[in-house]
Amino acid sequence: MRAVDIIIKKRNGLSLSREEIHFIIDGYVKGEIPDYQVSALLMAICFQGLNKDEQVDLTMEMLNSGEKIDLSSIKGICVDKHSTGGVGDKTTLVIAPIIAACGLKIAKMSGRGLGHTGGTLDKLESIPGFKIAISPKDFFKQVEEIGIAVVGQTANITPADKKLYALRDVTGTIDSVGLIAGSIMSKKLASGAHSILLDVKVGDGAFMTTIEDARVLARAMVDIGNSCGRKTVAMLTDMDQPLGEAVGNSLEVIEVIETLKGNGPQDFTKLCFEICTEMLLMTDFAKTKEEALFMINKVLKNGSAMEKLRQMIIYQGGNPKVIEDYQLFAQAKRVVDIRSDKTGYIKKIHTHRIGDAAMILGAGRKTKDDIIDPSVGIKVLGKIGDFVNAGEIIAKVYSNDREEESAINITKEAFEIINEVVQKNKIVLDIVQ
């Protein structure tokens, strides 16, 4: 077998066999196949795509290139949830306590990544004392005892994906459904959960900007998951405006706590309910939507969902008093109100620009060495379809001086306000299973 023949085969639009995909990935990880052949193949894949079998084979090759987490010793059903990422997406921190309170187990290992705000791990680290570096033994013990843990990756999972991703990043080959699906799903499969809920974000603040593209990615990931014996469901959800109000690490954790108290923003609360419902249905914990909603409402009302969050904070060394006293979070020096110039309806929010504004304030990482400032960020108070008067506050910028002026301008310009009535956005656009 020669790498060049495999490249030409894909270039000509033919499908690669399992053996050919193994030859490439295994050879690449071992350093036997050079970067320049793999990058040419990746570009050919960007144009010709991967069929279902190829996607599964690629995913399995990446999965088998590293360690796998074996959750079989944990009693009960272990679930995982993954979001393709968006602005203000703190969903995991609400749904994990709710479904743990309902009796599912959530044993989640997260990466950090780059982005507008930190990942779930960074958000958790805004809780004073919270540790994300937990030994495998303590991790398993925590999941057994309280049914919930969100920790950093310690195992060397999917090294092939890491090497491929680094190459894709510098060769213009990030943006390919088959490669994205394989990358995400190899990590999800390696994390060991029995059921996987994928939240595929769609819109201006997401990686996928159209529903069509998002549906294709969702289909690919669901097919891979199900082909590999894991129950997998994808929800396509709106990212044409920031999710909820808070964008920024401690701001988002406060919003999570408020949501578990029943005071969360409407759109964000609705999304969390929908995701929890789907997770209870896919694991047969609930038979109907009504039954699922009843369970969710019960664990929120009786405080058991909040109790799960509190237990997780305690198990992972954090100060649980943050739940009652938000002053225990790091505070931004200044809060600047952003007011509407016009009277009218909010037509559009340039969501990725809001993300950019949060990042330059210090809420996210541009390069992996950047240090996150947990206190800064943006609160988006006006949402699409809202009527606002000129001079009304539509957002707040939480700043520690860094890039404050730019962040204020970007945030202000992110809102488009018109005279005509505007429909509110639907939050769940489709479900793929």
Added chain:
Amino acid sequence: MRAVDIIIKKRNGLSLSREEIHFIIDGYVKGEIPDYQVSALLMAICFQGLNKDEQVDLTMEMLNSGEKIDLSSIKGICVDKHSTGGVGDKTTLVIAPIIAACGLKIAKMSGRGLGHTGGTLDKLESIPGFKIAISPKDFFKQVEEIGIAVVGQTANITPADKKLYALRDVTGTIDSVGLIAGSIMSKKLASGAHSILLDVKVGDGAFMTTIEDARVLARAMVDIGNSCGRKTVAMLTDMDQPLGEAVGNSLEVIEVIETLKGNGPQDFTKLCFEICTEMLLMTDFAKTKEEALFMINKVLKNGSAMEKLRQMIIYQGGNPKVIEDYQLFAQAKRVVDIRSDKTGYIKKIHTHRIGDAAMILGAGRKTKDDIIDPSVGIKVLGKIGDFVNAGEIIAKVYSNDREEESAINITKEAFEIINEVVQKNKIVLDIVQ
């Protein structure tokens, strides 16, 4: 400027600016841009193509990466001729003496390359004593004095093309019109001729198997040549059967001599006449086709064309007696007749298989370290449209034992014979200027 942005631009189907092409080629030659980014860009070019401006800019970048031959000190019009390569293509060795005898100057520097038989240089080296390594001073002197020289490249021309070609070879990115056109034309422009005749072969034994593809390549090369101030014309010519009869180095030189004596195979003779006519017309040495044919016939009949070949052999150290005594060429040990199984008309000759047969006998190089055996090869006596009786000789295999059995079988199986009358092939399919 970042290489990854240029890759993504081309991936998205946008045109690259002159500055971007310079950034890539210059950076690549200097080792500042790595192979893996260039191979990804090359693959994107294979899918998205290069427009006319990009092709010219790429060609000029490759041209300017190395030395250029300055033929301006030579009096008269210097012409060059390039073939995209085929089986039995010894055309240069007939047309160079004819047009030199007509008064044009042909100062040709050739590479060796891989292929079914050797290149023009290897064919010339089958003449005992013939030297292709000539100093630049002697090369210029020879062209001045006798108007004809065919020598090996000594100057470091188009190093960017050499580096890119080596990468394309192992990344499945050879086959792209823009890249092929740039590669060929950068070398032609560096060789300094004022007028360039391109012989683009089409068919089973050629790189371009369809007339449509060949026309696109021809158009690209002619546009580049003319944009760079060189008169350039391309002829699309048939390669659905071997050209002439001889395939193999000394066999081909003997056929060249026979053709200059007026005894060449009909198809090959016709092609040589057509190319010479076009070269005389494009340089204004003849005003009409009739005038050109008159000149060509004259220099053949009066022996002045043969005299040019003889002078070149003498100037380059070869034994000119080969013109009269073919026994002076290295002789194959055995000549095996290939006879037709059937009575009927020759419908098809699998030309690249004939090339393969010649190569395994030792007539060509598979890898650049292979040594060519000048004596071996194949004579193709039956051509498309010929009627043959069962048992009639349709080919001869000249062998020194190496792979004789395989070569015989391949040659035999290369002929398809049917009962219905078959039209003979046209030799010149189109002219692009």
